[in-house]
Amino acid sequence: MIKHNQPSLFSLSTTDDPYSIYEKMRKCGDIYWDDKASLWCVLCFDYVHKILNDESNFSTDHLATRAEPVLGDRVLAQMTGKEHDEKKATAMRGLAQIALDGYYLPIVREKVNHLWEGLAEFKEVDIVNKLAAPFAHDVTCQLLGIDEQWKAQIVPWNRSIVKFITLLQQPATARTKQLADAKLFRHFMLKMIEARRKDPRHDLISFLAVRGYREGVSDTEIVALALNIFLAASEPLDKTLAYSIFELLRNPDCLARVQSDKKFCEAILSEVLRLHPPVQIIPRVAVNDVKISNHRIKKGDTVYCLIGAAHRDPAKYNDPATFLPNRVEGVPRSAFTPSAKHLAFGSGVHFCIGSMLAKRQLLAALESSIPYLGQWQLVPHSLVEAGLYTRGPIRLCLEKVGG
Numbered sequence: 001m002i003k004h005n006q007p008s009l010f011s012l013s014t015t016d017d018p019y020s021i022y023e024k025m026r027k028c029g030d031i032y033w034d035d036k037a038s039l040w041c042v043l044c045f046d047y048v049h050k051i052l053n054d055e056s057n058f059s060t061d062h063l064a065t066r067a068e069p070v071l072g073d074r075v076l077a078q079m080t081g082k083e084h085d086e087k088k089a090t091a092m093r094g095l096a097q098i099a100l101d102g103y104y105l106p107i108v109r110e111k112v113n114h115l116w117e118g119l120a121e122f123k124e125v126d127i128v129n130k131l132a133a134p135f136a137h138d139v140t141c142q143l144l145g146i147d148e149q150w151k152a153q154i155v156p157w158n159r160s161i162v163k164f165i166t167l168l169q170q171p172a173t174a175r176t177k178q179l180a181d182a183k184l185f186r187h188f189m190l191k192m193i194e195a196r197r198k199d200p201r202h203d204l205i206s207f208l209a210v211r212g213y214r215e216g217v218s219d220t221e222i223v224a225l226a227l228n229i230f231l232a233a234s235e236p237l238d239k240t241l242a243y244s245i246f247e248l249l250r251n252p253d254c255l256a257r258v259q260s261d262k263k264f265c266e267a268i269l270s271e272v273l274r275l276h277p278p279v280q281i282i283p284r285v286a287v288n289d290v291k292i293s294n295h296r297i298k299k300g301d302t303v304y305c306l307i308g309a310a311h312r313d314p315a316k317y318n319d320p321a322t323f324l325p326n327r328v329e330g331v332p333r334s335a336f337t338p339s340a341k342h343l344a345f346g347s348g349v350h351f352c353i354g355s356m357l358a359k360r361q362l363l364a365a366l367e368s369s370i371p372y373l374g375q376w377q378l379v380p381h382s383l384v385e386a387g388l389y390t391r392g393p394i395r396l397c398l399e400k401v402g403g
Contacts, residue, residue, distance in 0.1 A: 025043055250378055258370055
């Protein structure tokens, strides 16, 4: 029988603070059976790291029902062995060629500067919806090669895909609408692939449509990869940028430091990713009976690696709930690599392929934002956060200094 006072992920609304629930779970142990959700919650940093690196005992089979219905085909995280290695290499070559060659980043800086300049006339702004979210969508569309005229149409489609994948509980009617939107987005992407194969441009879809196709990536796999990149790039990007602005404005010493030394931005981003990881849950499915700590996880059990809890594990981090960019546990330069001292990009064979792209995007955005931040201050108590699977600000208001 389920105890009504037992902490559960399924007892939370999307705007509830999950960290208080994580701490209640942690008091019961580093690995916690959530009776109401019928799954294991892993809260200890070392155990999360161990599970994400243990392909032989933990799989990504959950994606067949959580992601594949909206993406239309398998993604890299569902692949293993030679197939995974070859298609991952193709995707990474595309990202490197398009995003890291000196052409893309000036556009990123131009877009964030343009958005900041557009806020000059306002005395108070919601920085999430007026800057962070538009910025994330703009630069992701630029990466993929989606023209500006289509952005207003595809952003709602992407939002439906995000909801299908990340909402832990929702009515069947909502899922039906999300599946329909995803189908429209896939059709749009297929048409785009056909067009770019005939007339390639300097974008990721053109690369995948031509070279990726020659290297054995099917059109439906290209679509799934493109949609996955759209949500995996835009979702964390807006959340991390908004949280970075939030932390700089509520920590004047940190703002003064980055104003005098932009290299400190890497430490800011590293600590934001630790304290406010945009991806809070990375699921796995046990493919064998496994014993971790004193718990026996049975074959077929769902395991939620709680990144937000792992990042506030007192056994791993000193004063884990405090924003400390100078903490000795973090090495900013490695914050976007597999050797990172956090798990914001996952770990193991399925470590995020876009981590270095994210680093360049976020550094460009944050460095470009620094000259503007001195003109703004936080509106007290205006931060509103939402999400359990992914989590971030949905509202954060700034006001002009001096009114």
